[in-house]
Amino acid sequence: MTVTIIGIGLIGGSMAIDLKKRHFADKIIAVDSNKLHSETAKSIGLVDDISNLEEGIRKADLIIIATPADVTLNILPDILNKINNQTVTDVSSTKYGICQLVKNHPKRKNFVAAHPMAGTEYSGPWAAISHLYDGKSVIICNHKESSEKALQETEDLYGALNMQIIHMEAKAHDIHAAYVSHISHISSFALALTVLEKEKNEKHIFNMAGGGFRSTVRLAKSSSEMWTPIFEQNYLNIVDVIDTYIEKLQLFKNGIINKNKNDIENLIKSANKIKRII
Amino acid sequence: MTVTIIGIGLIGGSMAIDLKKRHFADKIIAVDSNKLHSETAKSIGLVDDISNLEEGIRKADLIIIATPADVTLNILPDILNKINNQTVTDVSSTKYGICQLVKNHPKRKNFVAAHPMAGTEYSGPWAAISHLYDGKSVIICNHKESSEKALQETEDLYGALNMQIIHMEAKAHDIHAAYVSHISHISSFALALTVLEKEKNEKHIFNMAGGGFRSTVRLAKSSSEMWTPIFEQNYLNIVDVIDTYIEKLQLFKNGIINKNKNDIENLIKSANKIKRII
Known part of the structure; x- marks a missing residue:
């Protein structure tokens, strides 16, 4: 499976390491508006390829948005507009606004709102580490608004990261x-x-x-x-x-x-x- | 050297482990009003002997008071009354009150006011661990009020615990x-x-x-x-x-x-x- 990670910092980069190592992903593509971040991610081996948003989406089987919460709000509708039938999931620490934003989007079912509860005080691709997610919890919100396929793929993703999956309403x-x-x-x-x-x-x-x-x-x-x-x-x-x-x-x-x-x-x-x- | 530790919890117990292991002390005696603590300390091998306050003082070359700060204030004058020429040092996290309290005590010079800045959130002798103090700082207050002998012995003690010694006025x-x-x-x-x-x-x-x-x-x-x-x-x-x-x-x-x-x-x-x- 090809996974495209949009925003390749601590969170996306740490996912990249373990998704590749654990054979969840055959190929990982980074999309990042900060060239220093994407090029660092490539040069230190976090990802296989760098690409622009359109190509990253086109080539992906699964898309992870791992940007700051404001950027995620800004880019998610556009990403949902651009996908074919791929699954899109995000990682942001607030979930109500984002679920409201795409509630009526025609591709809502392709999106899974998730919050993997792990991190460190450091940021950027150079802060990415293996095992960041092992044993921690991921909250998946409003899962009934996602398709079974999208939900299953996202839960498999977090399974590969050894996370405990909890379902919760976005507001809660x-x-x-x-x-x-x-x-x-x-x-x-x-x-x-x-x-x-x-x-x-x-x-x-x-x-x-x-x-x-x-x-x-x-x-x-x-x-x-x-x-x-x-x-x-x-x-x-x-x-x-x-x-x-x-x-x-x-x-x-x-x-x-x-x-x-x-x-x-x-x-x-x-x-x-x-x-x-x- | 025989070291008597009054109050054998996390702080005193962790000192006991490394002072013995590093050959600063040949023998460690515990004095604790809580029988469960002193007997546990003996049975898990933190200390060699348990004794009452009088005997603990008499047998000691160096006395460490590692009780909570209120107990230290209560017992320090009495301990200074009872010593011969041994060094007495405490570990409490507040230093002004205690320095004021014994400022004019005839045995003030035998006392060194110290605060080893290390700990964990756990307490009791069962929480004692080796290496607790390594690389941390110990603040020695109003060192000019201590005799050279007492100061040297206390600094040697903290040297054995691998601590960085800082001198400071108690108020500061x-x-x-x-x-x-x-x-x-x-x-x-x-x-x-x-x-x-x-x-x-x-x-x-x-x-x-x-x-x-x-x-x-x-x-x-x-x-x-x-x-x-x-x-x-x-x-x-x-x-x-x-x-x-x-x-x-x-x-x-x-x-x-x-x-x-x-x-x-x-x-x-x-x-x-x-x-x-x-």
């Missing part, structure tokens, strides 16, 4: 994604901004940062190109979660200011319940 | 620790509380949590016993950092509500500067 997906993914990025960006503002001595940050700070601030390295459109597209859910998050921080602040040991203990013990789950 | 330490350690824990506890409140379906948290959420929420597993006293003792600095943190979150919220793409991009790009440091 965006709410859950705000809780378990989007807020983590905001908390981490805000933490980096706080530390960079308060701690003018960068040497102190470097020397004193233990594993705890490193792990909470890791996501602050994530790219604006990827995350700005996600925050824009999922803004209602995200603002709601930020509000709750600020409330919880204020509970800590009040407990600490009032030297209310019991309150602080109870907050920490309630937070500890996350242990049962993760 | 507590400010920096609020930025690069304490706020990370609060951000993580608050994140856990937020997600547990918003996401009633625990299965969704488990299934949808990618590496990003896992890493930002990891510290929320940390124990109340350890962290409540740290927040109490460093409350002024911590409240100041929480305020800045909430301001930064509000900047994100405003950018997102107002759909101000430029603002969001600029915030993320500023946060990305943490890459240069960590």
Whole structure:
């Protein structure tokens, strides 16, 4: 099977490695408006060929759109216009807007809205790694709007990536994604901004940062190109979660200011319940 | 050399493993008011002997207090009263209060105030691991108030643990620790509380949590016993950092509500500067 990946960065590139290695794809074609990305992908062996959008679509059996969420919204209708009967799937972290956008497209059934929940704080084809998806979950949204063939091909694709497939309505997906993914990025960006503002001595940050700070601030390295459109597209859910998050921080602040040991203990013990789950 | 470790949990226990393995200590004695902890430490081979406080002090060449910060404040003066000429060092994450407390103690010179900046989200002797300290930093505070002998012995101890030694005034330490350690824990506890409140379906948290959420929420597993006293003792600095943190979150919220793409991009790009440091 020939797989065309539109947008060959961390996400698309990591798929390319394992889809080829695991013989899901015989040939992988990269389409990327950023020539540096597509040429790097070719030169480091992530993909077999580079082509333009039209040719990439024409030659593909399966098309993966792995661009930032705003680009995906922009190009998906055009891609659906151009396909014959191939399957098209996307990877973006917000699903409601995109499902609404193509709801009535004549080729809607060829499209499968998916969100593989994996990544790192790095980006670009040079960040692509094998095994990125192994054991993680992929959310497939509004699967009844896809044809059986398109759904099966997409599920086979994620099967080859060793992902657990979960079906969910797009609206519910965006709410859950705000809780378990989007807020983590905001908390981490805000933490980096706080530390960079308060701690003018960068040497102190470097020397004193233990594993705890490193792990909470890791996501602050994530790219604006990827995350700005996600925050824009999922803004209602995200603002709601930020509000709750600020409330919880204020509970800590009040407990600490009032030297209310019991309150602080109870907050920490309630937070500890996350242990049962993760 | 015989080393007595008072409080044999993650921190003391991890020291015990490497101090013995690396021949810094010939014998390690555990003192712990929690019998389960001291007996576990003995039975899993972390320490050679268990004893009470008096005997532990008498037999020791070097005494490490590795208890939660409130316990350390409670027991340090008494320990200094009981020593002959041994060195006593502590590990607590707040240093100003403790340095103030023993400032005029006749045995002040035998004490070295230290903060090895390493840990995990787990606690108890069963959480102790080898190599916990390798390559991390230890902050030694107000070192001029310690005798040369006590300082040398403590620096040798941390040398055996492969730590980078940094000298700092206790007051400055507590400010920096609020930025690069304490706020990370609060951000993580608050994140856990937020997600547990918003996401009633625990299965969704488990299934949808990618590496990003896992890493930002990891510290929320940390124990109340350890962290409540740290927040109490460093409350002024911590409240100041929480305020800045909430301001930064509000900047994100405003950018997102107002759909101000430029603002969001600029915030993320500023946060990305943490890459240069960590």
